[in-house]
Amino acid sequence: MQIGHIFIRITFIAAIATTAPSVRAQTAVVFTNTFDGVLPAEIQPGTAFLTGVQGYAGLGHPGNQFASQFLRSATANVVTLTLTNLPPHRMINLSLLFAAIDSLDGTGTYPSGDYLSVTLDSSLIFRESFANASPSQFQSYVAPPGGELARHVDLGFSGPGSYYTDSAYDFGADSRFQGLAHTGSTAVLTFQIEGVGVQDINDESWAMDNLGVSVSGHPAPVITEIKRISTNVMISWSAVSNVTYRLQSKTNLPDASWNDLAPTVTAISSNASFAEPLRPGQRFYRVMVVP
Ligand SMILES: [Ca+2]
Ligand SMILES: [Ca+2]
Ligand SMILES: [Ca+2]
Numbered sequence: 001m002q003i004g005h006i007f008i009r010i011t012f013i014a015a016i017a018t019t020a021p022s023v024r025a026q027t028a029v030v031f032t033n034t035f036d037g038v039l040p041a042e043i044q045p046g047t048a049f050l051t052g053v054q055g056y057a058g059l060g061h062p063g064n065q066f067a068s069q070f071l072r073s074a075t076a077n078v079v080t081l082t083l084t085n086l087p088p089h090r091m092i093n094l095s096l097l098f099a100a101i102d103s104l105d106g107t108g109t110y111p112s113g114d115y116l117s118v119t120l121d122s123s124l125i126f127r128e129s130f131a132n133a134s135p136s137q138f139q140s141y142v143a144p145p146g147g148e149l150a151r152h153v154d155l156g157f158s159g160p161g162s163y164y165t166d167s168a169y170d171f172g173a174d175s176r177f178q179g180l181a182h183t184g185s186t187a188v189l190t191f192q193i194e195g196v197g198v199q200d201i202n203d204e205s206w207a208m209d210n211l212g213v214s215v216s217g218h219p220a221p222v223i224t225e226i227k228r229i230s231t232n233v234m235i236s237w238s239a240v241s242n243v244t245y246r247l248q249s250k251t252n253l254p255d256a257s258w259n260d261l262a263p264t265v266t267a268i269s270s271n272a273s274f275a276e277p278l279r280p281g282q283r284f285y286r287v288m289v290v291p
Contacts, residue, residue, distance in 0.1 A: 020246030027093065028242050031083055031213040036068040043045055044080040048073035051211065054156025056099055059149045059168045060210075066097055066168065070209035074201040075104075075114060075193040082215060083187045086270075087240045090217030092120065092182040094189070095172030099155070099207040104135070104161035105197045106131025106139040114204065116141075120189055126176055132204075133163040147173035158202055172212075179216075187213070198229045218243050224271070234275040237287050239267035244290040247274045249283050 034041055035050055046072050056066035073079055104114040107129040118126040128141035135152060149168035171177050191207050219241045225236040229258035235247060244266045246260035265272050274287075 010063065013232040014267075027216040027217075028087060028089075028216045028240070029212060029214045031081070031211070031264055033211050034067065035071045035209055035211075039071070041084055043071070044082065045071060046073070048077055048079050051207075053099075053207075055166070055273060056150075056155050056168055056209075058099055058183065059155075060170060063169065064097065064172065064210055065254075066099070066209045070097075070099060070207040070258075071211075072099075072101070072205055072207040073191075073193075074205055075198040077192065079191045079208070081187075081189040081211070081213070083189075084185065086185050086187060087216055088182055088183075088219055089215035090181070090188060091179045091215065093179060093214045093216060094177040095170075095210070096208040097149075097212075098169045098171050099131040099209070100132055100167040100169070101155075101157045101205045101207060102166065102203060103133035104130045104193070104204045104206070105133055105199075105201075106137040108138045111182040111197045113197040114193055115195045116191070116193050116206065118191055120180055120182065121184070121187060126181060130167065130193075130206075132165050141169075143169055144173050144175065145242070146170065158207070163245055182215070188247075189213075218289055221245060221272075221289065223287060224287065226285070228278060229275065231278055232275040233283075234273050235279045235285050235287070236271055236273040239270060239272035241265055241267055241269060244270055245287050246290050247285060247287050249276075249285050251281060251283055253284050258286065 002171050031042060039045060040049060050069045051072045053066045053070050059066045079211035106114060115129050117124060129139055130141055131137035131139035132152065147170050149170055150202055151167045152165045158164040221237040221239055223235060223237045227234055239245060244264050246264045247261045249261055250258050261274060261276060
């Protein structure tokens with residue numbers, strides 16, 4: 001968690017700031033889509049289109065399964081996700097269900113190279129080949145535990161059988177999509193299967209479902225003002241929208257523990273505040289991000 005301290009003696013209206021320990025950051029979801037309705041403006045699909053998930057329905061982990069529709073793309077086509085007005089952050093995290101549909105050829109055989117490439121602000125963050133057409137083909141992608149949902153089975157579209165088996169993966173289980181260094185207020189992600197093996201959509205394609213993006217690593221809050229309002233004292237601090245904070249207090253600074261002040265405060269702007277009744281004597285405050 002990230003903590004901003006400030007100490008105040010109400011009797012003297014004196015404030016003392018201390019250094020803030022930083023342990024763990026809260027995550028804020030900035031985009032999520034199940035592709036079951038109208039395509040959101042943040043997605044530029046190129047020639048990709050919404051279509052039923054066919055045999056992929058139900059594949060996935062509880063609460064995160066292929067369902068209804070997904071966004072299906074031919075190879076070579078680029079799908080772009082553009083996010084703006086991101087809150088301050090240090091990391092970005094991706095989750096999505098990835099469908100490898102029909103006779104993708106992986107690495108090394110006819111014609112070699114069907115690679116899924118993912119970029120973040122033009123930097124390549126993932127490039128792996130996917131192979132469905134025959135068990136002898138080489139696929140560079142090795143899913144982490146929990147990441148592979150189906151492999152070399154008929155899930156619809158072309159086929160069944162022959163070269164047209166299908167595979168499914170939960171990329172949310174892959175650490176390569178987590179904790180990506182990023183600080184800008186805009187993020188542009190692209191998804192494309194590229195390489196010399198690109199073929200017709202009836203031969204091979206791919207799709208995504210349950211796409212989610214979150215940011216984490218929020219700046220530590222800093223108490224900016226403490227003031228008396230009638231019979232209350234109000235504490236204000238720098239904040240990030242949609243991040244939740246907890247104020248704590250104690251009456252004697254040497255005391256070992258801090259007391260939680262309820263309720264927690266979820267910021268709706270770049271400032272947040274909390275008011276409590278003014279009491280005799282002194283009181284010390286600190287504020288932290290709720291992990
Ligand atoms: Ca869906
Ligand atoms: Ca198929
Ligand atoms: Ca191919």
